[in-house]
Amino acid sequence: MAVDTSTIAKMASLARIEISDAESGEAAARISQVLDLVDQLQAVDTQGVTPMAHPLDAVQRLRPDDVTEPDQRDTFQSLAPAAEAGLYLVPRVIE
Amino acid sequence: MEWETVIGLEVHVQLATKSKIFSGASTAFGADPNTQACAVDLALPGTLPVANEGAFRYAVMFGLAVNAEIGKRSVFERKNYFYPDLPKGYQTTQLAEPIVGPGHVDLELDGGRTKRVRIHHAHLEEDAGKSLHEDFHGMTGIDLNRAGTPLIEVVTEPDMRNAEEAVAFAKKLHNIVTSLEICDGEMSQGSMRFDVNVSVRPKGEEKLGTRTETKNLNSFRFMEEAIELEVERQISVLESGGTIVQETRLYNGDTKKARSMRTKEDSNDYRYFPCPDLLPIMLDDDYIESVRQQMPELPEERRQRFINDLGLSDYDATQLTSDRATADFFEASAKASGEPKLAANWIMADLAAYLNKQELSIDQSPVSPEQLAGLIARIKDNTISSKIAKTVFEAMCAGEGDADAVIDARGLKQVSDTGALEKIVDEVIANNQAQVDNYRNADEAKRPKMLGFFVGQVMKASKGQANPQAVNEILLKKLSD
Numbered sequence: 001m002a003v004d005t006s007t008i009a010k011m012a013s014l015a016r017i018e019i020s021d022a023e024s025g026e027a028a029a030r031i032s033q034v035l036d037l038v039d040q041l042q043a044v045d046t047q048g049v050t051p052m053a054h055p056l057d058a059v060q061r062l063r064p065d066d067v068t069e070p071d072q073r074d075t076f077q078s079l080a081p082a083a084e085a086g087l088y089l090v091p092r093v094i095e
Numbered sequence: 096m097e098w099e100t101v102i103g104l105e106v107h108v109q110l111a112t113k114s115k116i117f118s119g120a121s122t123a124f125g126a127d128p129n130t131q132a133c134a135v136d137l138a139l140p141g142t143l144p145v146a147n148e149g150a151f152r153y154a155v156m157f158g159l160a161v162n163a164e165i166g167k168r169s170v171f172e173r174k175n176y177f178y179p180d181l182p183k184g185y186q187t188t189q190l191a192e193p194i195v196g197p198g199h200v201d202l203e204l205d206g207g208r209t210k211r212v213r214i215h216h217a218h219l220e221e222d223a224g225k226s227l228h229e230d231f232h233g234m235t236g237i238d239l240n241r242a243g244t245p246l247i248e249v250v251t252e253p254d255m256r257n258a259e260e261a262v263a264f265a266k267k268l269h270n271i272v273t274s275l276e277i278c279d280g281e282m283s284q285g286s287m288r289f290d291v292n293v294s295v296r297p298k299g300e301e302k303l304g305t306r307t308e309t310k311n312l313n314s315f316r317f318m319e320e321a322i323e324l325e326v327e328r329q330i331s332v333l334e335s336g337g338t339i340v341q342e343t344r345l346y347n348g349d350t351k352k353a354r355s356m357r358t359k360e361d362s363n364d365y366r367y368f369p370c371p372d373l374l375p376i377m378l379d380d381d382y383i384e385s386v387r388q389q390m391p392e393l394p395e396e397r398r399q400r401f402i403n404d405l406g407l408s409d410y411d412a413t414q415l416t417s418d419r420a421t422a423d424f425f426e427a428s429a430k431a432s433g434e435p436k437l438a439a440n441w442i443m444a445d446l447a448a449y450l451n452k453q454e455l456s457i458d459q460s461p462v463s464p465e466q467l468a469g470l471i472a473r474i475k476d477n478t479i480s481s482k483i484a485k486t487v488f489e490a491m492c493a494g495e496g497d498a499d500a501v502i503d504a505r506g507l508k509q510v511s512d513t514g515a516l517e518k519i520v521d522e523v524i525a526n527n528q529a530q531v532d533n534y535r536n537a538d539e540a541k542r543p544k545m546l547g548f549f550v551g552q553v554m555k556a557s558k559g560q561a562n563p564q565a566v567n568e569i570l571l572k573k574l575s576d
Contacts, residue, residue, distance in 0.1 A: 014364055016177055053170040053192070053375045060374035065112045065149025068119030069133035076137060077129070086128035087236030090179040093226060 003031045097298040100326050102261045103253035105290040106268060107246050108278050110153045115243035116221050117144030122244045124284050132239035138182035143372050150245035153277035154194045154219050155386045157247055160271050160393055161214050163198025167378050171370045179237050180224035188220035190367050202263045203413060212264050213252040222246050258322040262315050265289060270394045273419040282313050289318050293325045305339040309346050321346035324353055397422055405435040414443055420457045424464050431468030434475060441467055449492050462491045470498040479509050483559055511562040520569050523552045534574055546570060
């Protein structure tokens with residue numbers, strides 16, 4: 001399956017990644033190769049096989065519903081570029 | 096043309112676990128910003144989710160309460176989008192294998208009509224943080240306390256046909272989750288949020304019309320208003336030859352207006368995929384059975400108990416179990432007074448009228464269940480008449496204290512003392528000689544009606560405090576002398 005450069009542009013936009021026009025062609029070719037491999041896998045008969053949710057054949061362990069995390073806001077906010085009144089500040093977003 | 100409305104709902108229910116779904120941070124409401132946002136919630140590099148058993152237990156309880164199949168294997172997926180209140184860049188949610196499968200809820204509507212609404216599925220997911228757009232030097236403030244709070248998103252089939260049915264479903268869901276104690280039900284704090292999918296079609300048409308989704312309604316009233324407004328809009332667009340655009344809309348409860356938020360064309364492509372940080376959740380029959388054993392009483396079970404054990408009518412029991420807080424209030428009051436029927440009457444009539452007028456919820460009632468029981472006890476032991484009880488109740492609502500305190504302070508104690516009553520009756524007879532003569536000359540058959548005049552006079556003279564039964568007896572005796 002071939003991926004064209006407009007699909008690359010859309011994916012880049014969704015993933016917030018900058019891909020220049022020069023890089024776009026090569027990215028399309030490489031991703032097309034990956035999808036070719038997927039096409040080969042599609043040929044396998046998977047009738048009656050439960051789709052794999054995780055490569056490890058294991059089951060999620062659950063923890064008891066207890067509060068175990070203390071407040072470490074000051075430590076965490078020392079990493080943030082900007083914080084005020086306990087809030088993390090980010091460039092303005094309006095819906 | 097006659098139009099038919101089709102409504103489906105998506106309901107976000109915040110689960111009342113102590114800690115978050117994937118971290119040990121607290122979920123308590125109202126804490127200082129970011130004091131309950133730990134490294135996992137902030138998506139700091141190297142952190143991994145640790146799933147909370149409580150969230151699964153509550154989701155299973157919900158599934159059992161709506162007669163649903165429980166997903167014994169459920170899988171978390173990543174829903175990818177970028178927003179500052181979602182630090183990981185994806186929401187951990189379920190898609191292909193949710194924890195709660197198809198189920199249903201039966202509604203009791205006005206006029207004794209019932210209606211079944213099918214649940215498509217309900218899935219577990221995490222809530223996002225909050226963005227505060229007030230001015231922080233042109234920046235947006237982010238509070239991540241809510242990030243990671245467990246939610247179930249309940250998705251219905253498009254089974255509702257008008258706003259009344261949608262609101263009845265929403266109220267029933269609220270009743271179920273609060274009765275199960277899996278959600279605090281505080282809608283003003285965002286504990287339950289409704290997204291409403293609405294479309295219209297010509298009556299008799301099978302094919303569904305194009306729908307719009309109105310998001311994040313947080314009260315039953317706004318939900319009803321938003322649906323009615325949207326139905327009206329869609330019909331007017333169609334009748335003037337236009338077409339409905341599939342879009343997300345926002346309703347403003349203050350201005351009573353809705354606006355388009357985004358159309359389908361530029362909607363997000365969320366690129367779901369199974370979350371590699373979480374293994375499949377496997378729940379076995381023993382686990383599900385143990386959850387069933389721990390389930391608190393459901394509204395329907397409580398309704399049956401009120402009928403069978405407390406002797407309420409079907410109607411009263413249905414009314415009193417339509418929400419959790421009312422049922423709790425009634426039960427406490429019935430227990431304290433030992434008079435379920437009287438307690439039911441007072442709650443559904445006088446208390447409901449007062450709360451309605453003051454726009455209070457029953458949680459905010461100025462009269463406690465025990466205080467109401469105190470009032471009922473004074474009616475029962477003939478200290479006051481039912482009529483005087485209404486005055487006492489009003490005074491209790493106004494904060495004048497318990498029934499006994501009000502009765503004492505206002506001197507409302509019913510007079511049953513024969514000597515005192517005879518004195519009043521003698522005065523009334525002396526002051527109304529003409530009526531007395533009429534009475535004595537009247538037919539035996541007409542007398543009972545005429546007696547009412549004298550009872551009224553005695554009650555008036557006693558300021559309503561005379562025991563009506565005793566007054567009747569004394570009057571009959573004296574008038575026939």
